[in-house]
Amino acid sequence: MKKVNLSDSGPKVSEAIYGFWRWTDEGAETTNKIEKTVNLCLELGVNTFDHADIYGDFTVETHFGKLIQKKAVNRQDLVLFSKCGIRKSDSGRFHYYDTSAEHIRNSVEGSLKRLNTDYLDIFLLQQSDFLADPEETAGALSEIVKSGKARHIGVTNFSVFQHQLLASYLRLPIVTNHIELNLMNTSAIDDGRIDFIKQSFSKPLAWAPLAGGKILNGTEERTVLLRSKLEQLGEKYNANSEQMAVAWLMKLGTLPIIGSMSENRIRNAASASEIQLDHQDWYEIYHLARKKPDLI
Secondary structure, eight states: OOEEESBTTOOEEESSEEEOTTOOOBTHHHHHHHHHHHHHHHHHTOOEEEOOTTTTTTTHHHHHHHHHHTTSSOGGGOEEEEEEOEEEOTTSSOEEEOOOHHHHHHHHHHHHHHHTOSOBSEEEESSOOTTSOHHHHHHHHHHHHHTTSBSOEEEESOOHHHHHHHHHTOSSOEEEEEEEOBTTBOHHHHTSHHHHHHHTTBOOEEESTTGGGHHHHOOSHHHHHHHHHHHHHHHHHTOOHHHHHHHHHHHTTOEEEEOOOOHHHHHHHHHGGGOOOOHHHHHHHHHHHTTOGGGO
8 A cells, every 4th residue: 555645744644544433442452452453554554543532531542552662563654643622521421622722732742641652643633622712722733743742733523614714823734634424424525625625735534434334234225225336336346345435535535544443344445545446437426425316
């Protein structure tokens, strides 16, 4: 798998990225499972890993950091992301958003400590905080880049206007926006997020590239039709429906974030980078995803 520039200012990342949002803490066994998954990813050419402070209730970064601590992996071979912005209420009944300068600083320090690293390749805000002072948020992000604790910054789940607002207070670029994008949810194409990210000379990252498995296992009519079309076109490309769904995202210039713990699914997603859909096939799938079969 080749490496690509995430934006005109960097960094260079693998065409597919592995994310840990589905992982939970199972003690020492989690460290072993993560080590196995990381080694598989590196074997496939996936060297970019996406974390957040809250993943696994603040435990997943610690497990990953043990691999760096015991030198099971070389930090210089990895591209590490981490995020903050989602917090759990004191009652534990709901989550809320916080991108205050204090929370950003504390979160970065916590992630660096848990991951056993001196820097993050990208630090991202996980959600837009409606109550935040954008100038304060931008100042904290600039501060962590200037200090070397993060080399780049990004955002997650931001609308175009939220992205523009934060960017207007920054002198350094926002190198990506992690967005939900898959054949069951193409709203990022329709509402301009994809275009705006590209206009910023960046590549969008697509989380839930298989819609949480719905594309493979869903039973509603549209899903069944999509899966059938992916299987049909897959014969042309010698690919299965899973590979085709990820290849469809890559054709758009997005980088999928793989979240599965299944070795087979990780291999399928990684190998999708070898599939080059032609224009007609891409749009045939897109129109079906948009519920416009009359255009096919």
